[in-house]
Amino acid sequence: xxxxxxxxxxxxxxxxxxxxxxxxxxxxxxxxxxxxxxxxxxxxxxxxxxxxxxxxxxxxxxxxxxxxxxxxxxxxxxxxxxxxxxxxxxxxxxxxxxxxxxxxxxxxxxxxxxxxxxxxxxxxxxxxxxxxxxxxxxxxxxxxxxxxxxxxxxxxxxxxxxxxxxxxxxxxxxxxxxxxxxxxxxxxxxxxxxxxxxxxxxxxxxxxxxxxxxxxxxxxxxxxxxxxxxxxxxxxxxxxxxxxxxxxxxxxxxxxxxxxxxxxxxxxxxxxxxxxxxxxxxxxxxxxxxxxxxxxxxxxxxxxxxxxxxxxxxxxxxxxxxxxxxxxxxxxxxxxxxxxxxxxxxxxxxxxxxxxxxxxxxxxxxxxxxxxxxxxxxxxxxxxxxxxxxxxxxxxxxxxxxxxxxxxxxxxxxxxxxxxxxxxxxxxxxxxxxxxxxxxxxxxxxxxxxxxxxxxxxxxxxxxxxxxxxxxxxxxxxxxxxxxxxxxxxxxxxxxxxxxxxxxxxxxxxxxxxxxxxxxxxxxxxxxxxxxxxxxxxxxxxxxxxxxxxxxxxxxxxxxxxxxxxxxxxxxxxxxxxxxxxxxxxxxxxxxxxxxxxxxxxxxxxxxx
Ligand code: M6R
Numbered sequence: 001x002x003x004x005x006x007x008x009x010x011x012x013x014x015x016x017x018x019x020x021x022x023x024x025x026x027x028x029x030x031x032x033x034x035x036x037x038x039x040x041x042x043x044x045x046x047x048x049x050x051x052x053x054x055x056x057x058x059x060x061x062x063x064x065x066x067x068x069x070x071x072x073x074x075x076x077x078x079x080x081x082x083x084x085x086x087x088x089x090x091x092x093x094x095x096x097x098x099x100x101x102x103x104x105x106x107x108x109x110x111x112x113x114x115x116x117x118x119x120x121x122x123x124x125x126x127x128x129x130x131x132x133x134x135x136x137x138x139x140x141x142x143x144x145x146x147x148x149x150x151x152x153x154x155x156x157x158x159x160x161x162x163x164x165x166x167x168x169x170x171x172x173x174x175x176x177x178x179x180x181x182x183x184x185x186x187x188x189x190x191x192x193x194x195x196x197x198x199x200x201x202x203x204x205x206x207x208x209x210x211x212x213x214x215x216x217x218x219x220x221x222x223x224x225x226x227x228x229x230x231x232x233x234x235x236x237x238x239x240x241x242x243x244x245x246x247x248x249x250x251x252x253x254x255x256x257x258x259x260x261x262x263x264x265x266x267x268x269x270x271x272x273x274x275x276x277x278x279x280x281x282x283x284x285x286x287x288x289x290x291x292x293x294x295x296x297x298x299x300x301x302x303x304x305x306x307x308x309x310x311x312x313x314x315x316x317x318x319x320x321x322x323x324x325x326x327x328x329x330x331x332x333x334x335x336x337x338x339x340x341x342x343x344x345x346x347x348x349x350x351x352x353x354x355x356x357x358x359x360x361x362x363x364x365x366x367x368x369x370x371x372x373x374x375x376x377x378x379x380x381x382x383x384x385x386x387x388x389x390x391x392x393x394x395x396x397x398x399x400x401x402x403x404x405x406x407x408x409x410x411x412x413x414x415x416x417x418x419x420x421x422x423x424x425x426x427x428x429x430x431x432x433x434x435x436x437x438x439x440x441x442x443x444x445x446x447x448x449x450x451x452x453x454x455x456x457x458x459x460x461x462x463x464x465x466x467x468x469x470x471x472x473x474x475x476x477x478x479x480x481x482x483x484x485x486x487x488x489x490x491x492x493x494x495x496x497x498x499x500x501x502x503x504x505x506x507x508x509x510x511x512x513x514x515x516x517x518x519x520x521x522x523x524x525x526x527x528x529x530x531x532x533x534x535x536x537x538x539x540x541x542x543x544x545x546x547x548x549x550x551x552x553x554x555x556x557x558x559x560x561x562x563x564x565x566x567x568x569x570x571x572x573x574x575x576x577x578x579x580x581x582x583x584x585x586x587x588x589x590x591x592x593x594x595x596x597x598x599x600x601x602x603x604x605x606x607x608x609x
Contacts, residue, residue, distance in 0.1 A: 002100040003027035005196050006069040006160040006170040008217045009187030013068035020196035021051045021070045026397050026604030028074025031085035035096035036068035037167035042096045046085040067167055069160045071098035074603040078124030088128045090135025091119050094164035099127040100192055101157035101177040134161055143214050146171045160190050172213040177607050178352045181205040181220045188215050194237055204235045206378045251596045253398035257582050261442040263393045263403045267410040268438055276435040278418045283387040290422045293343045296323040299331045299359045300347035303401040306482040307347050307408035310574050313475055314416035320425035328355035332362040340367035349396055349404035350605040351379025373411045375404050398597045399604050400490050402582050409575050413438055437572045444566040448579045455580050459587030465516045470497040472520030473530055475574045480520055483581030490589040490599045500533040513541035521548045521555050522573040534558045
């Protein structure tokens with residue numbers, strides 16, 4: 001992952017780069033650095049930690065210029081350290097490079113550089129080979145040297161390079177890692193993502209794979225892999241930079257949890273007319289296409305994978321097509337049965353998750369129809385899909401995904417109903433019942449948020465527990481998995497989730513007096529069985545918090561605590577059941593003094609395999 005920012009203008013490069021890097025910290029934040037050509041050499045400053053630390057080591061007045069590159073890192077090759085932080089420089093120290101991605105053949109290149117040029121490496125990173133490669137090819141033309149270096153490299157990368165002898169330009173390249181150019185008047189940017197430049201520009205070039213950029217203050221030239229000039233349409237960003245800031249909340253996570261009613265409402269209202277018809281403008285599926293599908297694959301990672309698991313329930317139920325759901329990192333290594341009768345659905349908030357992108361490409365190469373559910377407009381997953389269903393959740397900054405998840409769920413409901421209508425599987429009455437239930441969801445999510453103090457009190461009571469487990473049946477199993485993921489990723493508490501019926505086949509051995517267990521019981525048809533499961537768990541001494549629909553008092557008698565959530569039909573409960581679990585994870589993390597928005601070892605956008 002990692003974030004890169006480059007600026008070319010007339011002055012204040014330092015300020016612009018720092019501002020951009022701050023907006024990219026969601027891509028990684030274990031170390032950071034900046035390089036600016038000053039007085040005929042490249043001055044590089046690096047530190048461990050986030051951009052706040054970087055600011056402290058560049059605050060001297062002599063450190064600034066018209067051009068520069070910066071980086072925020074999430075370690076892959078080599079531990080987070082000053083030496084391993086980017087930018088990396090060549091042997092003579094006059095070329096600096098920042099990089100996002102992985103150079104797969106870096107060992108081979110390194111050996112070649114050592115044997116042929118006697119180069120001494122300082123860091124453990126793969127990136128350092130890029131700086132040296134450009135260095136050995138450089139004879140006054142940075143663009144040419146970068147082109148030659150790229151020909152030797154395999155892997156996924158976005159790179160930005162500067163040279164002391166050409167202090168008026170940045171050369172950048174993209175291959176399988178995101179890159180955009182921001183277009184100003186008398187200045188230009190290059191960056192990993194749009195928020196990095198939004199404070200200064202709204203006109204963007206979305207860069208494609210294997211394209212090289214030469215950026216000067218008055219021009220951004222794009223070249224394809226054969227060196228031909230590419231003409232690119234300008235993409236105008238309409239969303240506001242304020243949308244990416246905290247807006248009075250203590251953390252991005254709690255802000256984003258509170259944005260869910262609006263996010264779900266936007267996703268639904270803009271696609272469903274007053275008569276309940278679903279209009280999906282970016283999806284060109286016809287009844288004939290749908291009749292030709294014999295299976296659906298849903299592939300994603302982490303939270304998006306959980307949205308896929310709910311998608312299995314909804315597509316099978318509303319559209320009657322068999323669905324397989326896979327984590328993206330597994331999918332492409334197991335020879336899946338994908339062909340031109342397959343509908344392949346990729347779900348991704350960022351649209352840049354490398355495993356998801358690679359799975360998508362694998363399915364595409366086998367002839368599948370590719371439909372993606374994506375939040376970031378113009379992201380790689382979106383661009384490589386036949387059809388795109390945007391979640392329109394707005395920028396999600398907190399590493400722990402919340403509003404992206406519930407809007408992904410909303411999309412899966414609409415998509416399943418849409419396909420069910422196209423193939424005639426769903427009856428009109430049932431279709432209308434689901435649409436009506438979905439329309440009420442934003443208000444019901446708001447009700448849960450209005451009563452968040454109930455969840456906060458429970459978190460204040462139980463935050464010191466070291467074992468917190470989650471069980472449920474049917475779609476509650478999925479909500480359990482997502483609740484458990486939220487808790488472990490931001491609180492570092494040992495947690496798992498399991499289908500309640502499976503508990504007694506082994507895992508119940510872990511339950512004792514020290515355990516706190518969430519029992520999700522929001523499915524009416526499985527309610528009695530969940531009540532029995534709660535009795536089994538209580539008999540082993542665990543403390544139980546149940547999540548149940550209002551009015552289901554029976555479970556209150558059996559458990560220690562209950563969080564009641566509004567009544568709705570079973571089918572749409574996944575949109576409600578997850579909300580108290582998101583809140584619980586948030587308040588526990590806060591109580592434990594963890595870094596809520598930037599948990600350790602994680603990054604928002606995982607663009608490495
Ligand atoms: O951007 P994506 O939706 O493709 O990201 C997938 C996962 O990395 C992501 O959902 C991750 O699991 C979240 N941190 C969970 O909160």
